[in-house]
Amino acid sequence: MIKNFKAEIISNKEINQGIFNLIFKAPELAAATVPGQFLEIMCGTDGAGNGPFLRRPFGVYNTDIKKGTAEILFKVLGQGTKNLSARKAGEILDIVGPLGNGFKIVEANHPVIAGGGMGVAPLLLLVKVLRDKKQKPIIFLGAKNKDELAAVEKFEKYGKVILTTDDGSAGEKCFLNIPLEKYLEENKNSVIYCCGPHAMLKCLAELGKKYKVPVQVSLEEKMACGLGVCRGCPVEVKNKDEKYKMVCKDGPVFPAEDVVW
């Protein structure tokens, strides 16, 4: 159930240049969240909304039901994320969530995870749930360079990780669809779960079509209300009755074949 709640920050650490891992106390959220859901967080410096007027959306990166904690992984881009990066342990966050639908976990011999840039954030929880279900995901992580490859060691705990960077500073120098396509050629009965830049998701949607593999894409449109009310986050879909769906309420995860790329 969606709630507006206050959460105490436990830690907020810069794990890569400009990329922060924020852990906060939220027992109910930790128990209720499914992989792929997101939160809308007030990013004011004092927890009372000073800073950007609108909340900012972040995928739930990790949860620990025993400790009653949840985590986000975020990159500093503008004022909201800059404010968030300055928040300290002991301070209180104002959060709405969990929001959105999340990934639909399906049976497959070869679950493929693909995260581009900060698109890795909502995928760690998914990988953990797949492992709990005795599935063995293969994980493709791509970024512009090694500094933008976040949380690689966390993913390595749960499956084989293939890295790519645009500049070759880590892993293979290419986009992640190149090794991913090779994998699809050799492994039948796959399913792809992905999050990242639009161009990457479009490319994976095309690969899914080519290899007849279902693809679930998590979209990251700019958002305002996060609740399906303002109609500020439309995505065009192949649906006669309803040309646009709202990423916040109907997604953020969609079957790739439903999206007009």
Ligand SMILES: Cc1cc2nc3c(=O)[nH]c(=O)nc-3n(C[C@H](O)[C@H](O)[C@H](O)COP(=O)(O)OP(=O)(O)OC[C@H]3O[C@@H](n4cnc5c(N)ncnc54)[C@H](O)[C@@H]3O)c2cc1C
């Ligand atoms: C469902 C969802 C989940 C998200 N999860 C994460 C996450 O886990 N970690 C993370 O770091 N970011 C995530 N984002 C993106 C994050 O919400 C934005 O980076 C953040 O809102 C920027 O706020 P700001 O005030 O710092 O920057 P703003 O001043 O609002 O924007 C600064 C710059 O960032 C660009 N920007 C803003 N929003 C987005 C967006 N959605 N996608 C691409 N560029 C954007 C703007 O065009 C501008 O150039 C998510 C977005 C959505 C919609």
Ligand code: FES
């Ligand atoms: S952000 Fe308001 S409808 Fe999606």
